[in-house]
Amino acid sequence: MAKVNQNNIRNFCIIAHIDHGKSTLADRLLEATGTISQRDMEEQLLDTMDIEKERGITIKAQAVRMSYQAKDDKEYILNLIDTPGHVDFSYEVSRSLAACEGALLVIDAAQGVEAQTLANIYIALENDLEIIPVINKIDLPSANPDKVKEELIDIGLDPDDAVLTSAKEGIGIDELLEVIVNRVPKPTGDKDKPLKALIFDSLYDPYRGIISYYRVIDGLIKPGMEIKMMATNKVFEVDEVGTFSPKMNKTNSLSAGEVGYLAASIKEVKNAQVGDTITDAKNPTEEALPGYQPAKPMVFCGLYPVDGKDYDNLRDALDKLKLNDASLTFEPETSEALGFGYRCGFLGLLHMEIIQERLEREYKLDLITTAPSVIFKIYKEDGEVLEIENPANMPERQEIEKIEEPYVEAKILLPEEHVGSAMELAQNKRGQFKNMEYLDQIRVRLTYEIPLSEIVLDFFDKLKSRTRGYATFDYEFAGYMESDLIKLNILVNKEAVDALSCIVHRDFAYEIGKELTKKLKEFIPEQMFKVPIQAAIGNKIVARQTIRAKRKDVLQKCYGGDISRKKKLLKKQKEGKKRMKQVGSVEIPQEAFMAVLKIDDN
Amino acid sequence: MDRFGLYIHVPFCLRKCYYCDFNSVSFNEKLSKSFLNALNKEIDLLAQKYNPSIRTIFIGGGTPTILGAKELRLILDKCYNSFKIEKDIEITIETNPGTLDEKKLSSLKEGGVDRLSFGVQAFDDDILKRIGRIHTVEQAVKNYYLARKIGFDNISLDLIFNLPGQTLKDWEGTLKEAMNLDPEHLSTYNLKIEEETKFYSLIEKGELTYPDEDLDLEMYNLSLDILKSFGYEDYEISNFAKRGYRSKHNQIYWKNEGYLGVGPGAHFYDGSGRGSNLRDVKEYSNSLLNDKLPIENYNKLSKEDEIEEEMILGLRLKEGVSISDFNNKYKRSIFDIYGPTIKILKTKGLLEVNERRVFLTPKGRLLANRVLADFILT
Numbered sequence: 001m002a003k004v005n006q007n008n009i010r011n012f013c014i015i016a017h018i019d020h021g022k023s024t025l026a027d028r029l030l031e032a033t034g035t036i037s038q039r040d041m042e043e044q045l046l047d048t049m050d051i052e053k054e055r056g057i058t059i060k061a062q063a064v065r066m067s068y069q070a071k072d073d074k075e076y077i078l079n080l081i082d083t084p085g086h087v088d089f090s091y092e093v094s095r096s097l098a099a100c101e102g103a104l105l106v107i108d109a110a111q112g113v114e115a116q117t118l119a120n121i122y123i124a125l126e127n128d129l130e131i132i133p134v135i136n137k138i139d140l141p142s143a144n145p146d147k148v149k150e151e152l153i154d155i156g157l158d159p160d161d162a163v164l165t166s167a168k169e170g171i172g173i174d175e176l177l178e179v180i181v182n183r184v185p186k187p188t189g190d191k192d193k194p195l196k197a198l199i200f201d202s203l204y205d206p207y208r209g210i211i212s213y214y215r216v217i218d219g220l221i222k223p224g225m226e227i228k229m230m231a232t233n234k235v236f237e238v239d240e241v242g243t244f245s246p247k248m249n250k251t252n253s254l255s256a257g258e259v260g261y262l263a264a265s266i267k268e269v270k271n272a273q274v275g276d277t278i279t280d281a282k283n284p285t286e287e288a289l290p291g292y293q294p295a296k297p298m299v300f301c302g303l304y305p306v307d308g309k310d311y312d313n314l315r316d317a318l319d320k321l322k323l324n325d326a327s328l329t330f331e332p333e334t335s336e337a338l339g340f341g342y343r344c345g346f347l348g349l350l351h352m353e354i355i356q357e358r359l360e361r362e363y364k365l366d367l368i369t370t371a372p373s374v375i376f377k378i379y380k381e382d383g384e385v386l387e388i389e390n391p392a393n394m395p396e397r398q399e400i401e402k403i404e405e406p407y408v409e410a411k412i413l414l415p416e417e418h419v420g421s422a423m424e425l426a427q428n429k430r431g432q433f434k435n436m437e438y439l440d441q442i443r444v445r446l447t448y449e450i451p452l453s454e455i456v457l458d459f460f461d462k463l464k465s466r467t468r469g470y471a472t473f474d475y476e477f478a479g480y481m482e483s484d485l486i487k488l489n490i491l492v493n494k495e496a497v498d499a500l501s502c503i504v505h506r507d508f509a510y511e512i513g514k515e516l517t518k519k520l521k522e523f524i525p526e527q528m529f530k531v532p533i534q535a536a537i538g539n540k541i542v543a544r545q546t547i548r549a550k551r552k553d554v555l556q557k558c559y560g561g562d563i564s565r566k567k568k569l570l571k572k573q574k575e576g577k578k579r580m581k582q583v584g585s586v587e588i589p590q591e592a593f594m595a596v597l598k599i600d601d602n
Numbered sequence: 603m604d605r606f607g608l609y610i611h612v613p614f615c616l617r618k619c620y621y622c623d624f625n626s627v628s629f630n631e632k633l634s635k636s637f638l639n640a641l642n643k644e645i646d647l648l649a650q651k652y653n654p655s656i657r658t659i660f661i662g663g664g665t666p667t668i669l670g671a672k673e674l675r676l677i678l679d680k681c682y683n684s685f686k687i688e689k690d691i692e693i694t695i696e697t698n699p700g701t702l703d704e705k706k707l708s709s710l711k712e713g714g715v716d717r718l719s720f721g722v723q724a725f726d727d728d729i730l731k732r733i734g735r736i737h738t739v740e741q742a743v744k745n746y747y748l749a750r751k752i753g754f755d756n757i758s759l760d761l762i763f764n765l766p767g768q769t770l771k772d773w774e775g776t777l778k779e780a781m782n783l784d785p786e787h788l789s790t791y792n793l794k795i796e797e798e799t800k801f802y803s804l805i806e807k808g809e810l811t812y813p814d815e816d817l818d819l820e821m822y823n824l825s826l827d828i829l830k831s832f833g834y835e836d837y838e839i840s841n842f843a844k845r846g847y848r849s850k851h852n853q854i855y856w857k858n859e860g861y862l863g864v865g866p867g868a869h870f871y872d873g874s875g876r877g878s879n880l881r882d883v884k885e886y887s888n889s890l891l892n893d894k895l896p897i898e899n900y901n902k903l904s905k906e907d908e909i910e911e912e913m914i915l916g917l918r919l920k921e922g923v924s925i926s927d928f929n930n931k932y933k934r935s936i937f938d939i940y941g942p943t944i945k946i947l948k949t950k951g952l953l954e955v956n957e958r959r960v961f962l963t964p965k966g967r968l969l970a971n972r973v974l975a976d977f978i979l980t
Contacts, residue, residue: 550969550972551819551969552818552969553970553971553972554792554839554967554969554971560611560660560868561609561863562869562878563855563869563911564869564878566914570971570974570978571980573971574975574976577976
């Protein structure tokens with residue numbers, strides 16, 4: 001491969017509100033540059049996991065290198081870095097953006113500027129990226145590019161910079177490529193300085209170990225070199241480097257400005273974490289790149305196999321996922337109700353759902369997941385301090401001197417008109433108002449301190465619904481604070497079910513008890529006998545519901561020998577049972593363990 | 603040569619009853635002609651394909667007796683001429699009491715029909731009207747005695763309970779009336795609201811509510827009490843018979859044995875796969891005009907399919923599933939496959955096992971869906 005001239009490299013990402021056409025646009029760029037032929041194109045190539053395709057979200061970052069013959073007759077290397085799109089992964093997003101100089105901001109020509117568009121601009125500006133607005137889907141009958149251009153003015157972008165495209169129809173793609181070349185700044189690193197490269201993602205390969213995705217800032221990297229990960233000081237010898245086409249393509253070296261991968265027989269992802277700086281072990285750079293944060297799980301839940309025999313399989317599966325996911329943690333725990341399982345730590349709720357789904361799909365495990373929780377600090381009368389991530393482990397009340405819970409500083413970005421209802425929600429969720437500022441004429445930033453335990457339940461979903469999707473939300477850990485918390489026990493058929501208990505604020509305990517028992521009544525199917533559901537604080541019952549007994553459940557005849565309908569119904573019933581756990585004499589379905597998430601506010 | 607039951611579907615009705623979602627359209631002369639021609643053709647093609655020996659014939663619908671005596675006889679004759687007919691064959695026809703007369707009944711008797719299934723549903727004219735039946739109680743009773751007079755000595759009554767507005771007392775009245783007629787066999791089914799029925803749309807509109815589950819249970823228990831006290835055996839969850847009068851045809855379904863099906867939408871199980879015919883009468887007839895069997899879908903059954911079907915069908919019978927028959931048929935012990943399931947269901951009091959059979963307890967019958975779901979393997 002010819003030596004790459006740094007002046008001819010452009011590194012950029014695409015950011016967009018969901019469904020505004022990010023993946024299709026990426027596909028068209030790959031086609032137009034001949035990186036991949038239309039024939040080989042699997043739709044939306046960059047989202048490779050099934051879950052990503054189904055949910056239409058990107059979980060892992062991806063990168064691809066295109067070569068483009070521009071109108072100035074020079075050949076350019078265009079590196080497109082695709083980013084995850086969810087608040088759980090905001091750290092990963094920020095590291096991906098830090099590897100770029102420019103961002104294509106995709107806006108749907110019919111929908112216009114939406115909630116996430118604003119948030120994306122914000123993140124891009126924080127990373128000093130050159131923003132190129134792309135008004136996409138101009139082929140739609142309802143497209144109104146002029147209106148979108150006016151909206152661009154409102155959010156501080158120059159409408160004359162916007163490129164009009166229809167990724168679906170292939171309109172405007174050539175023009176866009178020229179704009180990328182002309183507007184995205186060239187990389188500024190120095191290839192003669194010591195190696196300095198930013199890891200923005202990785203994947204696990206069973207044969208070669210961890211494959212790191214990185215951007216070279218300064219210097220050069222090549223096989224045989226000894227590299228050091230600056231966060232962990234671990235040293236590895238590089239086996240292979242290369243670029244993405246989008247398949248991995250081995251090269252002799254990569255130098256300042258380039259984006260690629262390396263394999264160095266790294267066994268665990270914790271030794272090559274996102275955000276870490278790679279340097280030359282023999283000639284290290286003085287200072288690591290800013291912004292590295294070790295992965296830290298914030299949300300915890302119990303994962304239990306429905307069938308106890310799957311316990312070892314669950315551990316093996318978690319081990320495998322962990323190889324490629326530094327933020328996943330797990331340790332064994334035992335529940336009286338659910339048996340043996342693992343308490344697992346995640347970045348956030350989406351991360352939790354994704355891991356759960358991958359365990360079920362890729363490893364064929366039937367699991368019960370308990371409601372998410374955070375780490376509480378319990379100061380006992382005898383001076384001992386406990387860190388509890390499972391409500392079931394909370395000591396007796398009389399042993400406790402005080403309890404502290406984690407708070408986050410939450411920043412909510414939203415149009416002015418929704419401020420009232422967002423503030424109401426934040427207050428309902430025990431938020432303490434800190435600040436409100438106008439970013440421009442319409443955009444407001446609210447800052448609250450809110451207990452993380454409220455956030456992990458369903459704060460973001462509720463915020464979105466109250467603001468019709470216009471609010472975006474980000475948070476960072478703000479420290480532990482004392483709270484008047486108590487444990488709410490749930491009794492099913494007069495027996496306490498540890499996996500259903502939760503830690504709540506005293507002022508809300510009655511209300512939550514009432515709502516939770518109501519929800520449990522909805523979720524737990526009728527059994528052969530009457531089942532009382534009770535909420536209790538200590539020994540005091542604060543709420544009660546009763547599930548009536550199922551006494552008859554018989555199918556109609558199979559008329560004329562048609563048993564297909566009957567079988568379908570029985571299969572459905574069986575499928576439902578798969579996700580049920582026998583607790584005492586009662587069968588409790590998965591949804592019940594998440595019931596606390598389904599409680600309505602107000 | 604394989605032995606089969608034969609189901610013949612007549613897809614016509616005068617009008618649709620409000621609870622019914624079976625495959626039927628309103629009767630018209632032209633459509634009926636093409637249907638009858640197609641049926642002849644289909645019987646020929648099946649005779650060629652399977653060379654079957656026919657153990658039972660069941661003519662259902664729709665309303666088979668909407669056809670004339672001549673047409674019905676032609677169908678039967680076609681079967682006799684094309685298939686090998688076993689000596690002790692049972693031939694049942696479903697009858698709507700509103701479509702019978704002496705001539706038709708006599709002709710059916712002459713044609714070899716030896717069992718009648720009377721669609722009475724309820725002995726209460728108000729209720730019959732409310733569920734869209736075209737006949738009265740009087741017609742049902744009159745035609746029942748007519749059939750007796752003509753010599754039918756194996757008659758079954760179809761009854762439905764928990765109909766809209768029906769009280770426990772009403773149901774008791776219907777059961778007592780039925781006992782007065784002294785039939786050999788009864789089928790009692792609880793009303794289930796199916797989509798694409800008039801009742802379903804009434805529920806959607808809020809003009810009707812779903813049948814009450816507690817009442818359903820009381821009515822079922824009442825049927826058990828009354829019918830058993832009159833000497834009927836509850837040989838299947840919804841079926842009752844005097845000694846020696848179980849339905850041979852329906853037992854073929856429950857014992858997971860083979861049956862062929864002719865007519866639009868008819869289902870069949872040929873011993874290695876299950877399938878069904880095109881439902882639309884025109885499409886069905888056109889296919890046969892082109893000498894093609896009108897099969898809409900057909901799936902070969904895996905071993906697991908066969909085994910789970912053996913269980914979910916067999917357990918509906920009072921005697922349940924025979925342990926040795928199961929072993930012989932599948933070359934595996936029932937306990938190898940279902941050991942833990944059977945054990946759990948036993949402790950819950952839903953299933954019983956003795957040296958010879960696995961069967962539902964009375965409580966298990968009431969919760970049959972839940973028990974049967976546990977036997978699904980696929």
